[in-house]
Every structure is written in structure tokens, then in C-alpha cells.
Amino acid sequence: xxxxxxxxxxxxxxxxxxxxxxxxxxxxxxxxxxxxxxxxxxxxxxxxxxxxxxxxxxxxxxxxxxxxxxxxxxxxxxxxxxxxxxxxxxxxxxxxxxxxxxxxxxxxxxxxxxxxxxxxxxxxxxxxxxxxxxxxxxxxxxxxxxxxxxxxxxxxxxxxxxxxxxxxxxxxxxxxxxxxxxxxxxxxxxxxxxxxxxxxxxxxxxxxxxxxxxxxxxxxxxxxxxxxxxxxxxxxxxxxxxxxxxxxxxxxxxxxxxxxxxxxxxxxxxxxxxxxxxxxxxxxxxxxxxxxxxxxxxxxxxxxxxxxxxxxxxxxxxxxxxxx
Amino acid sequence: xxxxxxxxxxxxxxxxxxxxxxxxxxxxxxxxxxxxxxxxxxxxxxxxxxxxxxxxxxxxxxxxxxxxxxxxxxxxxxxxxxxxxxxxxxxxxxxxxxxxxxxxxxxxxxxxxxxxxxxxxxxxxxxxxxxxxxxxxxxxxxxxxxxxxxxxxxxxxxxxxxxxxxxxxxxxxxxxxxxxxxxxxxxxxxxxxxxxxxxxxxxxxxxxxxxxxxxxxxxxxxxxxxxxxxxxxxxxxxxxxxxxxxxxxxxxxxxxxxxxxxxxxxxxxxxxxxxxxxxxxxxxxxxxxxxxxxxxxxxxxxxxxxxxxxxxxxxxxxxxxxxxxxxxxxxxxxxxxxxxxxxxxxxxxxxxxxxxxxxxxxxxxxxxxxxxxxxxxxxxxxxxxxxxxxxxxxxxxxxxxxxxxxxxxxxxxxxxxxxxxxxxxxxxxxxxxxxxxxxxxxxxxxxxxxxxxxxxxxxxxxxxxxxxxxxxxxxxxxxxxxxxxxxxxxxxxxxxxxxxxxxxxxxxxxxxxx
Numbered sequence: 004x005x006x007x008x009x010x011x012x013x014x015x016x017x018x019x020x021x022x023x024x025x026x027x028x029x030x031x032x033x034x035x036x037x038x039x040x041x042x043x044x045x046x047x048x049x050x051x052x053x054x055x056x057x058x059x060x061x062x063x064x065x066x067x068x069x070x071x072x073x074x075x076x077x078x079x080x081x082x083x084x085x086x087x088x089x090x091x092x093x094x095x096x097x098x099x100x101x102x103x104x105x106x107x108x109x110x111x112x113x114x115x116x117x118x119x120x121x122x123x124x125x126x127x128x129x130x131x132x133x134x135x136x137x138x139x140x141x142x143x144x145x146x147x148x149x150x151x152x153x154x155x156x157x158x159x160x161x162x163x164x165x166x167x168x169x170x171x172x173x174x175x176x177x178x179x180x181x182x183x184x185x186x187x188x189x190x191x192x193x194x195x196x197x198x199x200x201x202x203x204x205x206x207x208x209x210x211x212x213x214x215x216x217x218x219x220x221x222x223x224x225x226x227x228x229x230x231x232x233x234x235x236x237x238x239x240x241x242x243x244x245x246x247x248x249x250x251x252x253x254x255x256x257x258x259x260x261x262x263x264x265x266x267x268x269x270x271x272x273x274x275x276x277x278x279x280x281x282x283x284x285x286x287x288x289x290x291x292x293x294x295x296x297x298x299x300x301x302x303x304x305x306x307x308x309x310x311x312x313x314x315x316x317x318x319x320x321x322x323x324x325x326x327x
Numbered sequence: 328x329x330x331x332x333x334x335x336x337x338x339x340x341x342x343x344x345x346x347x348x349x350x351x352x353x354x355x356x357x358x359x360x361x362x363x364x365x366x367x368x369x370x371x372x373x374x375x376x377x378x379x380x381x382x383x384x385x386x387x388x389x390x391x392x393x394x395x396x397x398x399x400x401x402x403x404x405x406x407x408x409x410x411x412x413x414x415x416x417x418x419x420x421x422x423x424x425x426x427x428x429x430x431x432x433x434x435x436x437x438x439x440x441x442x443x444x445x446x447x448x449x450x451x452x453x454x455x456x457x458x459x460x461x462x463x464x465x466x467x468x469x470x471x472x473x474x475x476x477x478x479x480x481x482x483x484x485x486x487x488x489x490x491x492x493x494x495x496x497x498x499x500x501x502x503x504x505x506x507x508x509x510x511x512x513x514x515x516x517x518x519x520x521x522x523x524x525x526x527x528x529x530x531x532x533x534x535x536x537x538x539x540x541x542x543x544x545x546x547x548x549x550x551x552x553x554x555x556x557x558x559x560x561x562x563x564x565x566x567x568x569x570x571x572x573x574x575x576x577x578x579x580x581x582x583x584x585x586x587x588x589x590x591x592x593x594x595x596x597x598x599x600x601x602x603x604x605x606x607x608x609x610x611x612x613x614x615x616x617x618x619x620x621x622x623x624x625x626x627x628x629x630x631x632x633x634x635x636x637x638x639x640x641x642x643x644x645x646x647x648x649x650x651x652x653x654x655x656x657x658x659x660x661x662x663x664x665x666x667x668x669x670x671x672x673x674x675x676x677x678x679x680x681x682x683x684x685x686x687x688x689x690x691x692x693x694x695x696x697x698x699x700x701x702x703x704x705x706x707x708x709x710x711x712x713x714x715x716x717x718x719x720x721x722x723x724x725x726x727x728x729x730x731x732x733x734x735x736x737x738x739x740x741x742x743x744x745x746x747x748x749x750x751x752x753x754x755x756x757x758x759x760x761x762x763x764x765x766x767x768x769x770x771x772x773x774x775x776x777x778x779x780x781x782x783x784x785x786x787x788x789x790x791x792x793x794x795x796x797x798x799x800x801x802x803x804x805x806x807x808x809x810x811x812x813x814x815x816x817x818x819x820x821x822x823x824x825x826x827x828x829x830x831x832x833x834x835x836x837x838x839x840x841x
Binding site: 196198208214218 | 628630649650652653654660662667668669670671672673682683685686688689692693696736
């Protein structure tokens with residue numbers, strides 16, 4: 004039995020609905036008897052909290068559909084957060100605050116893009132396996148970030164300091180959620196309606212056939228890893244603003260959370276198959292789960308255990324009937 | 328006779344998705360008998376063999392072994408019942424030694440630790456039985472040829488105490504001499520009481536060893552006859568369902584304009600091919616496996632660097648550096664391995680068919696879906712592909728319809744030169760006829776076609792001329808109207824070497840050496 008695509012999509016939404024319903028039921032109630040989980044502030048908090056992982060997971064979806072994986076995103080996030088902090092706090096150019104922020108932001112994003120490009124180049128040109136190439140980047144960039152900051156956190160300033168202004172913008176709830184939504188729209192259109200999106204799926208499903216079809220395999224690979232680097236960079240900016248510092252040790256295991264969101268969303272690790280809406284749902288499932296467990300003051304370690312079960316259950320439910 | 332040692336299947340039925348792979352088939356094999364199983368691709372031979380091996384479970388029907396009803400649910404169960412199977416794609420491990428391969432999964436031979444010496448002693452008698460007494464059990468299997476591996480696979484089945492042996496195309500990758508030895512072994516095993524199911528395409532082999540011959544067609548049992556009461560001719564026509572007419576040639580006269588001119592084209596695997604193909608002309612490419620049939624196509628399609636030579640395509644100098652380059656210049660290559668090289672199996676018909684022309688369908692970064700739908704629909708109609716919807720994955724289609732989608736994909740590039748590499752491989756008779764019609768239509772419309780095929784009747788029927796390759800070199804260029812299979816075979820095997828030397832230029836003036 005195979006479900007038609009429309010119903011298959013429904014299945015992922017169903018998972019989110021179930022978790023959401025459970026969250027409503029188990030939510031603590033406030034002094035006025037109101038459901039704390041359902042408070043608008045709480046719901047938008049979930050979106051804000053998941054935005055970093057969510058944005059990375061969008062690009063990770065493309066990487067995984069193309070048949071690859073990117074383990075370096077957590078390190079890249081830390082690197083960008085640190086670099087941004089460095090440029091805002093330790094660098095005093097003769098520029099106005101707006102120009103200073105713009106330059107710092109563009110420099111940080113450009114370096115994230117370049118590191119992603121490097122991943123892609125090593126994978127497409129040297130033909131290293133994506134796991135190994137991005138593992139190397141993950142280790143190397145972590146080192147680079149720590150070395151750059153002398154192992155110390157770089158704290159943002161207060162008051163009218165340029166770093167504080169930056170943090171004001173990039174930690175604004177609406178701005179962050181809007182950024183995620185814009186990224187989601189961008190990646191959705193890219194994957195579903197463009198020639199490039201077709202190429203990504205084709206390369207991921209069967210690289211040999213893609214070669215025999217004359218598709219630009221190398222360009223496609225380099226492009227998905229570059230985009231993934233860029234997405235990790237954007238997440239890094241949000242991270243720096245939220246934590247009010249550049250911490251070169253942050254972002255570890257983010258790559259795993261992003262991959263988890265992608266696979267919960269129905270994207271196959273073997274490549275070729277997957278969707279952006281699925282990934283968004285995957286990120287939201289993880290977000291709602293974390294939120295309700297924290298509202299109930301449940302131990303974070305228990306949270307990990309429950310997440311493990313959710314990942315296995317979600318992927319199992321999405322596997323074709325025959326494989327079960 | 329008390330429970331005769333035999334396997335008897337009654338009314339076996341198996342359905343995969345939409346296709347009925349086996350339809351109420353009765354089949355039996357007795358001890359000391361060779362029962363041949365014939366049929367075209369997709370007739371149900373492999374499904375029946377896989378049911379007996381416990382790899383596939385039938386939807387309905389019964390199997391009894393030695394008179395006792397048996398459910399063969401797993402390969403291990405088949406082994407317990409004394410059924411051994413040697414698959415066409417050998418399930419052996421090249422990195423392990425001969426002895427280790429034989430011991431895998433064997434309850435007597437496999438312990439927690441590998442005991443080399445005991446293992447070697449254990450497997451020697453079985454190797455001797457298949458005619459390999461000298462083979463060193465400790466040597467890695469990969470260091471021996473495919474023929475040895477085939478025999479080791481049989482020895483392995485014997486070691487597992489097989490009273491029944493299923494051989495699936497056992498000689499398909501063997502030389503004639505090795506095939507002879509294998510057939511002798513089959514007769515010998517039969518005489519010592521083993522029941523053998525012999526699946527093969529090769530009629531001569533079948534009639535050399537088989538006692539009974541069963542023909543399947545489209546999943547149904549057509550006939551089971553003692554081999555001495557039937558003939559090769561009868562079996563073939565039963566397999567096909569009608570007498571095949573290979574005589575009717577389907578060619579139209581080519582035009583005068585030259586589409587492709589090759590001058591001494593050479594790559595790593597092709598040497599010195601010179602040829603000119605006119606618009607609307609079909610040049611067959613014949614040769615044994617590894618003769619350069621596919622390599623020539625890949626060279627023309629920009630997949631292999633040219634080491635020497637030059638070409639013009641539609642009047643322009645032609646030297647493709649990549650497939651994308653070749654497509655732009657008007658060359659298309661339909662690869663031999665439809666599933667591995669031609670199609671994206673899990674992807675929709677629409678996306679498969681338009682994959683090679685996306686660059687022509689783009690507006691900015693976007694795909695013009697409306698135009699895509701129209702082009703794909705029209706082309707699928709032209710190739711007579713039956714598809715449930717454009718959104719259906721091509722894996723849901725039959726082999727013939729998959730091939731038609733693949734043809735549509737390449738025809739959409741509007742090629743001036745089309746290289747077809749075994750275009751009817753693994754498609755049923757009906758689809759084959761459609762593919763022939765499409766090729767004839769393309770030729771009539773002026774497309775220059777190079778048609779590589781392993782089926783000589785196909786080449787003789789469709790081509791104007793036939794280029795025969797031998798070890799990457801042109802061994803002859805024949806006029807298809809007068810050429811014979813024997814002539815092609817002699818050139819392909821290099822047994823017809825003429826003292827005159829360069830045979831490529833020796834051929835009739837019918838060829839357009841203009």
C-alpha cells in the first residue's frame with residue numbers, strides 16, 4: 004500500500020498535530036487557569052528557539068537530498084558568532100554604527116559561504132565522501148574559531164555600543180521568525196520550482212544517470228554546500244545576538260539536531276527524496292517537544308531520551324510499508 | 328515408489344504491484360533429472376526460481392518436497408529442504424578465500440573462530456566433485472576467474488547437502504570451453520541423483536542436458552514436454568508466442584547529406600574508427616561484450632577523452648568535452664543500463680523525461696512547467712509510452728514503458744545523431760516492436776542513428792550498414808541487405824581475417840565513403 008503524495012504529507016503534519024495535542028494536554032496552567040503552552044508568547048518562543056536549527060535544517064535538506072551530509076554546520080555557527088563578535092567588539096573602524104554592523108555581518112556571512120564552498124569543492128573535486136570532508140571541516144573550523152578568540156568568549160557591550168545595537172536587531176522575535184520564514188520560502192521555491200532544484204534531486208538519486216544526462220554534477224554539489232555554509236552563517240548571527248556574545252565553543256551537536264529535523268521531516272538519508280515543508284515540520288516537532296518538557300520542568304536528560312524515541316518512531320512510520 | 332524424491336509446485340501465483348509475475352504455474356523436478364526452464368525476460372523464470380530458493384513467497388499455490396507439503400519462507404528453510412541455488416549474479420565474496428566462501432552459513436563448517444586447516448580439508452571433496460581438485464581452498468576467490476567462481480558456487484551448494492540444484496543462467500559469463508565443463512558436471516550430478524532446474528536462454532545447452540523442458544510466457548505455463556519430444560524451433564516459438572519474422576527489413580532510404588563523419592576516432596578503448604553516417608541512415612554496431620560497442624557511444628557522447636582523430640557533426644567540427652557539450656551539439660546517447668545509467672527510478676515520469684532539456688526549459692532560474700508538460704506529453708505519445716500519470720515514478724512502469732520514457736528523454740533533445748546502446752534489452756516483445764517502429768520513424772525523419780545491439784537479427788533487420796567491432800577496432804563494415812549472421816560473427820570473433828589487411832575498407836561500395 005502506497006499513500007498518494009498528498010496523504011504522505013498529511014502523515015508528517017499528523018505527527019506534529021499529535022505532539023501539539025499532547026503538549027496542550029500536559030501543559031501546566033497559570034494562576035488564572037490559562038493554558039501556558041498555548042500562550043502566544045510561548046508559541047512564538049518555540050519558533051524563535053527553533054529558528055537557528057530550523058534555518059540550518061533547510062539547507063541541510065538540500066545537502067541530504069543531493070546525497071550528502073554536512074557535519075560542519077555547528078562549528079560554522081560558532082565561527083560566525085565569534086567572528087561577528089570580534090568584528091563588532093574588538094574592531095573599531097572609522098565607520099558609523101550602521102556601516103560597521105553591515106560590514107561585520109557581510110564579512111561573517113561571506114566567510115561562512117566560503118567555508119561551505121570549500122566543503123563542496125573538496126567533495127566535488129577531490130571526490131572525498133561528504134561525511135569525511137565535512138568532519139574535517141567541523142574539526143578544523145572549531146579550531147579556527149577558538150584560536151581566533153584565544154579560547155575566550157567575546158561579550159557584547161552595553162547601552163549604545165554597536166554590538167548591542169546588532170543584538171537588538173538580531174534577537175528581535177519577529178525579525179528572527181521572519182528570517183526563518185523567508186529562508187523557508189527561498190529554499191522551498193529553489194527546490195520545487197527551479198532547474199537547480201531538479202538537479203539537486205537528480206544528483207542525489209542517481210549520480211551515474213545524472214552524468215549520462217549531462218547534468219552539472221560538480222556545480223550542484225558545490226552550490227548545496229555553499230548554501231549550507233551560508234545558512235549556518237545566518238544561524239550564527241542569530242545565535243550571537245541571542246547569547247549576547249561570541250562563544251567559539253557553542254553550536255556543538257547542532258549538526259545532529261539539524262539532521263534529526265530533516266529526517267523526521269521525511270527526507271531520505273540515501274538521497275533523492277525529501278521536502279522543505281517536511282523539514283519545517285521536523286524542526287517544529289522537536290521544538291514543541293523541548294518546550295513542553297521544559298514547561299513541565301522535566302530533566303534535560305529525559306528530554307534527550309524522548310527525542311531519541313521520536314526520531315526512530317517518525318522515520319519508521321515514514322518508511323515504505325514493504326520495509327517494515 | 329515410496330515418496331519419490333521430487334519437488335512439486337501446484338498453481339503457484341505471485342503478483343508484484345500491477346504485474347502478475349506467475350499465474351497458477353505447475354512445475355516439478357525429480358531426483359536424477361534436469362528440468363530446463365525457458366522463457367523471455369519477464370516470463371517468470373526468475374520468480375519461480377526465487378520462490379523455490381525461499382527469497383520470494385508466493386501469494387498462493389502449494390509446494391511439496393518429497394511428497395510432504397513445505398513452506399519455503401526463507402533461504403535457510405530452502406537449504407534445510409535440500410534446495411541449493413546458484414544465482415546468475417553470484418552471491419559470493421571476492422575478498423574471502425574459496426574455503427571461507429563455501430563455509431559461509433554452513434552449520435558444520437562455521438564456528439566462532441575460522442579454522443583454516445580444518446576448513447580446507449572439509450571443502451576439498453566438494454571442490455573435487457565439481458572438477459576443481461587442484462584449487463587451493465585458502466586462495467582468495469577474487470584471484471580466480473568467473474568460471475571458477477561459478478563452479479565454487481555449485482560446490483558450495485553441494486556442501487550444503489543440496490539434493491536439488493537451481494542453476495540460473497550458469498553459463499552466461501563463461502567461455503565456451505568452461506561452459507562445456509559445466510554442462511558435463513550438470514550431467515554428472517544428474518547421474519548421481521541430484522535434481523536440477525536449469526534456467527537458461529541458450530537453447531543448444533538446454534537440449535544438450537535437459538530431460539524435460541518447460542516454457543513460461545508472461546507468467547503463465549505454456550508447456551512442459553520431454554526434451555526428446557520437442558525441438559529448439561518449437562521451444563523458441565512457444566516462448567515468443569508466435570513465429571518471429573526476422574526477414575522483413577524495416578529501412579527507408581537515407582538522405583544524401585552526411586550527418587556524422589568520423590576520421591580515425593580513438594580513445595582508451597576504441598581505436599581508429601572511421602565512418603560516415605548520412606542523415607536518416609541507421610548504422611548497426613555489432614561486436615562481442617567488451618568489443619567497444621558501448622565505448623564508441625561514450626566517446627561520441629563526450630564521456631571519454633579522444634586520444635586521436637576528428638569528427639564533424641551536421642557539418643560542424645565535433646569534439647565533445649562532456650555529455651552536456653555533446654547534447655548541445657545535437658548528439659544523444661541512450662545508455663545500455665536503463666536502470667543504472669538511464670533513469671532516475673524513484674523520480675516521476677515528467678522529471679525523467681525532461682531531465683536532459685532543463686536548460687532549454689528555463690526562464691531565469693525557473694522551470695517552465697506548462698511548456699514542460701506539453702513537450703513531455705507529446706513525446707510520450709510519439710514513443711507510445713503508457714504511463715498512469717506524469718507524476719508516477721518510473722519504477723512503477725514495465726521495462727518496455729521505462730525504455731520508452733528513456734527514449735522520449737533523449738528524443739526531446741532533438742538529436743541530429745542518436746546512439747542507441749542495446750535499446751531493446753530486457754523489454755517484452757510488444758515494446759520491442761514499438762521501439763523498432765520508433766527507430767524507423769526517426770530514420771525516416773532524417774536522424775542519423777548508430778544502433779549497438781547484441782542481437783544480430785535486430786541489426787540485420789533495422790540497419791542500412793553494420794559496423795563490426797573487435798577489441799575496440801573496426802573489423803568490418805557490411806551492407807546489411809546482404810550480410811549474414813555468420814559473416815558478422817566471424818568478423819566479431821576475428822576468425823575471418825583477410826590477408827588483404829585493413830578490413831574496414833574492404834567492404835562493398837554500398838557504404839557511403841563519400
